[in-house]
Amino acid sequence: MLAPIQQLRxxxxxxxxxxxxxxxxxxxxxxxxxxxxxxxxxxxxxxVAIVVRQPQAKGSHALELFxxxxxxxxxxxxxxxxxxxxxxxxxxxxxYQLPKWLTExxxxxxxxxxxxxxxxxxxxPDLSLTTTTPKLKKLKPESRISxxxxxxxxxxxWQQTQVLTNTLSFTQKLxxxxxxxxxxxGPLSQLLNELDASTILRLDVVEDAxxxxxxxxxxxxx
Numbered sequence: 248m249l250a251p252i253q254q255l256r257x258x259x260x261x262x263x264x265x266x267x268x269x270x271x272x273x274x275x276x277x278x279x280x281x282x283x284x285x286x287x288x289x290x291x292x293x294x295v296a297i298v299v300r301q302p303q304a305k306g307s308h309a310l311e312l313f314x315x316x317x318x319x320x321x322x323x324x325x326x327x328x329x330x331x332x333x334x335x336x337x338x339x340x341x342x343y344q345l346p347k348w349l350t351e352x353x354x355x356x357x358x359x360x361x362x363x364x365x366x367x368x369x370x371x372p373d374l375s376l377t378t379t380t381p382k383l384k385k386l387k388p389e390s391r392i393s394x395x396x397x398x399x400x401x402x403x404x405w406q407q408t409q410v411l412t413n414t415l416s417f418t419q420k421l422x423x424x425x426x427x428x429x430x431x432x433g434p435l436s437q438l439l440n441e442l443d444a445s446t447i448l449r450l451d452v453v454e455d456a457x458x459x460x461x462x463x464x465x466x467x468x469x
Contacts, residue, residue, distance in 0.1 A: 248274070248275045248276075248444040248446060248447050249444070249445055249446045249448060250442045250443055250444045252272060254441065254443045255273045262468050263297075263300075263398060263468070264299060264300045265297055265299055266308055266311060266315075267309075268448075274297070275439070276296045277294070277428075279291070279293050279363040287335055290330055291330065292328065293328070293352055295325070295328075295435060295438055295439070295442075296323040296324060296325045296326065297324050297326060297442075299322050300322065301322050302322070302398070302407075302466055303468070303469075318394075320394040320395070320396070324398050325397055327346050328346050329349070329350045329352065329365060329434075330347050330348075330349065330350075331365075333349060336348065336349050342462075343401065343408060343463060344399065345399060348368065350367065350373070352365040356380060356452065358380060360377065360378075360380055361378050361379070361380050361452065362377050367432075371433060372431035372432075372433065373431055373434065373436055374429070374431065374433065375427075375428070375431065376427070376429075377426075378426045378427065379425055381418045381450075381452060383454050386414060386415055386417070388413060389413055391414045391417075392411060392412065393411075393412045394409060394412075395412075396408070396409050397410065399463070405466050406464060406465055407463065407464055407465075407466040408463045410458060410461070412456050412459075413456060413458075414453055414456045416454040416456075417451065417455075418451075419449060419452075420449065421448065422446075422448065422449075423449070
């Protein structure tokens, strides 16, 4: 989603800088995850992340964005990451020091409809997403591998954590229609309001994928 650059800067720790997609606007990624097979048992997760510039990057934001899209490699800072199992919360907080908390999350993709939602910490509705299921493409394994590099702090030291995704079934829609995203007033709704996240530029639906989460490694941001 698009969000004003100044609102993104207000949420980013120094020296991270939001990547500018259009004059005065950057990008916020809202993602609902369902992990069916995982080393710490199945669970659901919701991520709100700000797309940022690559460490030590200089020059044109537009060229960096084009390169990131072409290489399918984005840098991001996660500002919220609720989960629905205690083991996933503990692992994320203690292993990666990510902003995780425990709540109820549901993600369902069927042949006609996609529905995902989460509650706040007392069980009241927070955020819900509903849309029609688009036609999905089946891919050969390892034919579309994407990478996200999270930039975050562990014990007050900047770290980078790579997430590799081997996509097997997916589709993308630019400026998608018939996406109903309702903010019911919980912490994620409030966060999106504070970021002033508005227009949905792209909807990605990934029905099947394999994901590898690496351990954090130290990074120099200066």
